[in-house]
Amino acid sequence: MTITITAFERSPDGGKGLARDTRVRWALEEVGQAYAVRLVSFRAMKEAAHLALHPFGQIPTYEEGDLALFETGAIVLHIAERHAGLLPDGANARARGITWMFAALNTVEPPILELANARLLEGDKPWSKERMPLVEDRVRNRLKQLSARLGDADWLDGAFSAGDLMMVSVLLRLRSSGILDGYPNLSAYVARGEARPAYRRAFAAQLALYTGKPPTG
Amino acid sequence: MTITITAFERSPDGGKGLARDTRVRWALEEVGQAYAVRLVSFRAMKEAAHLALHPFGQIPTYEEGDLALFETGAIVLHIAERHAGLLPDGANARARGITWMFAALNTVEPPILELANARLLEGDKPWSKERMPLVEDRVRNRLKQLSARLGDADWLDGAFSAGDLMMVSVLLRLRSSGILDGYPNLSAYVARGEARPAYRRAFAAQLALYTGKPPTG
Numbered sequence: 001m002t003i004t005i006t007a008f009e010r011s012p013d014g015g016k017g018l019a020r021d022t023r024v025r026w027a028l029e030e031v032g033q034a035y036a037v038r039l040v041s042f043r044a045m046k047e048a049a050h051l052a053l054h055p056f057g058q059i060p061t062y063e064e065g066d067l068a069l070f071e072t073g074a075i076v077l078h079i080a081e082r083h084a085g086l087l088p089d090g091a092n093a094r095a096r097g098i099t100w101m102f103a104a105l106n107t108v109e110p111p112i113l114e115l116a117n118a119r120l121l122e123g124d125k126p127w128s129k130e131r132m133p134l135v136e137d138r139v140r141n142r143l144k145q146l147s148a149r150l151g152d153a154d155w156l157d158g159a160f161s162a163g164d165l166m167m168v169s170v171l172l173r174l175r176s177s178g179i180l181d182g183y184p185n186l187s188a189y190v191a192r193g194e195a196r197p198a199y200r201r202a203f204a205a206q207l208a209l210y211t212g213k214p215p216t217g
Numbered sequence: 218m219t220i221t222i223t224a225f226e227r228s229p230d231g232g233k234g235l236a237r238d239t240r241v242r243w244a245l246e247e248v249g250q251a252y253a254v255r256l257v258s259f260r261a262m263k264e265a266a267h268l269a270l271h272p273f274g275q276i277p278t279y280e281e282g283d284l285a286l287f288e289t290g291a292i293v294l295h296i297a298e299r300h301a302g303l304l305p306d307g308a309n310a311r312a313r314g315i316t317w318m319f320a321a322l323n324t325v326e327p328p329i330l331e332l333a334n335a336r337l338l339e340g341d342k343p344w345s346k347e348r349m350p351l352v353e354d355r356v357r358n359r360l361k362q363l364s365a366r367l368g369d370a371d372w373l374d375g376a377f378s379a380g381d382l383m384m385v386s387v388l389l390r391l392r393s394s395g396i397l398d399g400y401p402n403l404s405a406y407v408a409r410g411e412a413r414p415a416y417r418r419a420f421a422a423q424l425a426l427y428t429g430k431p432p433t434g
Contacts, residue, residue, distance in 0.1 A: 055366035056324050056359065067309045073319035078312050092284045095295050102290035105323040107273050110330050117331070122351070127344030134339070142273065149272035 001065040003028065003035040005075075006050075007206065008059055010041075015210035017203045020072045021060040023169045025205055027076045027162065029198035031083035039209070073105045076162055086162040093158060100156050100163025108146060109170045111138040116173065139179055147183040154192060168193030218282040219253055220245065222292075223267075224423065225276055226256040232427035234420045237289045238277040240386045242419035244293045244379065248300035256426070290322045293379055303379040310375060317373045317380025325363060326387045328355040333390065356396055364400040371409060385410030 005028075007021035021037070028035050044050055046057045053061045054070040062069040062078070069075050077098065080086035087097045118135045122128055146167075150156060155164045171190050174180045180187050193199055222245075224238035238254070245252050261267055262274045270278045271287040279286040279295070286292050294315065297303035304314045335352045339345055363384075367373060372381045388407050391397045397404050410416055 051362075051365075056320070056362050058324075067312060069312055069316050071316045071319040071324065073323055074312065074316035077315060077319075095284060095286055095291065098294060099286050099288045099291035102288040102294075102322065103273070105319065106290055106326065107275075107288065109323065110327040113327050114331050114334070117355070122348070125344070125348070127342070127348060131339070131342070131344060138334070145268075145273050148268075 003033060004038055004063045005035055006038050006040050006053070006059045006061045007209070008042075009039040009044075011206070011209070015207045017206055018173055019059065019206065022202055022206050023072050023166065024060045024062065024075050024079070025202035026165055026169070026199050027079045027086060029201045030165065030196075031079060031085045033079070033083060037205075073101055073166065076166060077101060080162040086165065088158060088161065096157045097161035097163045100161065101166045104163065104166035104170045108142050108167065109173075111135070111142055112170060112173050115139050115177065136177075136179060139174070140182070143179070143183050143186060147186050150185055150189060152185065154189075160196070164189075164193065168199075220250060221253045221255055221280045223255050223257050223270070223276045223278045224426070226258045226261075228423070228426070232424045234423055235390055236276065236423065239419055239423050240289050240383065241277045241279065241292050241296075242422055243382055243386070243416050244296045244303060246415035246418045247382065247413075248296060248302045250296070250300060254422075290318055290383065293383060294318060297379040303382065305375060305378060313374045314378035314380045317378065318383045321380065321383035321387045325359050325384065326390075328352070328359055329387060329390050332356050332394065353394075353396060356391070357399070360391075360396070360400050360403060364403050367402055367406060369402065371406075377413070381406075381410060385416075 005021060005024050008019050011019040013019060025035070040050055040059055045054075045059065050061075051057055053063075053068055056070070058070070060070075060072060060075065062075040069078060076086075080097075087094045115135050115138075118128065118132060122131075155161065156167060157163065168190050171180060171186060172194075175190075180190065194203075222238060222241050225236050228236040230236060242252070257267055257276055262271075262276065267278075268274055270280075270285055273287070275287070277287075277289060277292065279292040286295060293303075297314075304311045332352050332355075335345065335349060339348075372378065373384060374380065385407050388397060388403060389411075392407070397407065411420075
């Protein structure tokens with residue numbers, strides 16, 4: 001059955017790979033599943049046809065036969081459960097890999113989203129300059145804890161898993177802020193993720209929408 | 218095997234059931250699994266023994282034999298996967314139930330956490346009064362979309378699932394703000410969740426830590 005995901009017709013990041021379809025593309029590349037992409041405009045994302053697929057009017061969505069999913073974490077987990085390569089075999093190790101997915105999305109990403117809001121939505125407000133250090137400290141608090149746990153390991157729990165895929169994707173949102181530079185082991189962890197051939201194919205595929213050139217993989 | 222979870226020795230909410238152990242207690246009650254609770258002080262949460270269990274120094278954790286998990290979403294999913302009662306039987310319906318878990322934690326909860334931060338951590342800042350409406354609007358934007366999707370259904374996708382458990386738990390954090398009152402179908406949805414016998418047992422169990430009275434169920 002064909003897998004079809006949705007992506008921004010014009011991503012707000014202009015092809016930096018930070019839109020959430022990159023996370024799903026990466027997962028599909030890791031497990032070697034081909035997929036089709038349907039592009040959605042900002043206007044169409046808020047219309048009934050797309051809202052039927054995604055109640056919060058976002059991308060990505062995932063369609064495969066009569067299954068329709070939204071929410072990146074759920075899509076990546078679905079892919080990881082049905083194909084080898086993104087979760088370990090043992091039941092306990094598998095549960096721990098899934099734990100890191102939730103940790104990325106519910107513990108590490110919320111302060112990063114708050115920082116993005118502070119910059120994009122409140123950057124012109126009178127309180128922006130004074131407030132920014134508080135918001136950055138909330139991010140640093142999490143990074144410090146994550147850095148301590150990762151130590152000098154390559155990945156968060158044994159071999160690369162969907163938990164790492166999600167954590168690297170979340171941390172990538174911090175690159176432009178420079179905050180990640182304060183945590184060399186996390187910077188190296190993110191670089192390891194980006195160096196994976198599957199990530200590079202996913203990145204190239206989303207970038208090709210902007211350059212007009214087909215991905216060369 | 219005994220299941221042991223951790224909870225705050227003194228929850229910051231004083232027994233309102235908003236600490237995240239209530240979500241795990243609720244899941245265990247829905248599937249009829251007995252559990253033990255180990256209480257952790259604020260100081261002990263930041264010490265090495267607890268950080269080995271939970272790298273972000275929070276509660277709850279989950280221990281069962283040689284399995285140790287953290288992160289509420291992962292724990293509830295683990296319980297839902299191993300016992301009947303929290304996810305439907307069909308593969309597609311099951312994937313959709315999991316989707317609502319992620320939607321609760323990664324799409325609906327982040328703006329609610331931002332609102333909590335605005336109140337608890339920035340309530341005394343000079344920008345608080347002017348900024349609050351912006352933060353509340355981000356919450357309302359999500360509630361409006363969720364309300365439109367729920368419509369007049371009892372639960373988000375068919376029968377009650379772990380997705381509803383998580384969404385109700387997330388929305389409960391808004392009760393004191395009054396924001397939920399603007400969405401009668403969401404208020405009724407939350408009330409349906411709270412009326413479930415399993416929720417009532419979970420709520421009573423966490424409250425008993427404060428009243429000193431054993432839960433009466």
